[in-house]
Amino acid sequence: MDAPNTTQLETLVHRQLRECSPIFLALAxxxxxxIIMLLTKHDSLNVAQIVERSPMSRSAISHHLKxxxxxxxxxxxxVATEIYYSLxxxxxxxxxxxxxxxxERIIEMKTAGAE
Known part of the structure; x- marks a missing residue:
């Protein structure tokens, strides 16, 4: 196993993990x-339309949308005075x-190196 390649990949995956962290947190x-599921069924919805389909308050929905x-x-x-959200x-x-x-590349390299 070539150590510099593994190190470079580990550095890359670390950077990618940092880029994905907000996504993981948002989806958790x-x-x-x-809300994501609602937006998969509709092209766009405003806050009031999302609140109608949720047990949450308007302020809570706004927080989650943020x-x-x-x-x-x-x-x-x-659109006019309303803000519409879409995926x-x-x-x-x-x-x-x-x-x-x-x-997956890191796992493959480490697996190949262990053989």
Whole structure:
């Protein structure tokens, strides 16, 4: 096993893990999971529409949407006086796939080195 390659990959996977952390944190909450699921069924929803479909208060939903937005899982678009939220997960999925691919390469290298 080539130590510099493993070290480089470990550095890369560490950076990727840091990039994925906001995604993991955002998806860890059941309320945010419910919001994501709602947005998979609708092109976009405003806060009032999400509140109608949730037991949570408007302020709680707004808080959860802020976290999802910070994790780049939803985007907001203002239409007249309302803000509509929609899924925007392509970048997050790319980060997660890159993290998994690098992790798999490290495992393969370590497995090959143990043989």
């Amino acid at each position: 909450d059941p309320i945010r999971q419910d 976290i999802l937005k910070q994790a780049n899982l939803v985007q907001a678009a203002k 925007d997960i392509e970048e997050a999925v790319r980060h997660l796939k890159d993290f998994i691919a690098t992790t």
